[in-house]
Amino acid sequence: MISKMKYINILNGLCKYYGIGEQGLIELLKERENKYLLLLLLKNYSCLEQESAKEILRVKSSRSVNNNLKSAQEKLLINRDFRKKYFEIQDNIDRIEIK
Numbered sequence: 001m002i003s004k005m006k007y008i009n010i011l012n013g014l015c016k017y018y019g020i021g022e023q024g025l026i027e028l029l030k031e032r033e034n035k036y037l038l039l040l041l042l043k044n045y046s047c048l049e050q051e052s053a054k055e056i057l058r059v060k061s062s063r064s065v066n067n068n069l070k071s072a073q074e075k076l077l078i079n080r081d082f083r084k085k086y087f088e089i090q091d092n093i094d095r096i097e098i099k
Contacts, residue, residue, distance in 0.1 A: 006097075007047045013093035014038065017085075029056060036072035037086055041093065043069065 014037070015025055028034050035057055042048040053065045075082050 003047050006045045007042070007052075009093055009096045010038070010041050010045060010047065012096055013041070013089050016092050016096070017089045033075075033082065035068065036075055036082075037089060039065075039069050039072050040076060040086060041089065044090070045093070 011022075011025060014028070014034075015021065018024070018028060020028060029038065038056065039048065039053065042053070048069075050062045050065055054060070054062070057065060057068055059065060059068070076086060077083075
């Protein structure tokens, strides 16, 4: 139950950051960078489950999920703008959890 609440808070944090509704989130996740952000946030808040990640990324194997996660971690280390977005979204999520 707690992980579902965390999952919902993460999705709400993404929606709040981009200023979109729940329906817009599906369109948003078509971009690779946004999928990477979601994967990293799910991992950070201990909500990452292989099956749900497969559905989000639309991949067939756990290996693909792991490769995407590695790519996301590399991008977080290398790309300053990506890192800035990640921490801003993380702050939004933390504010949601406090309320």
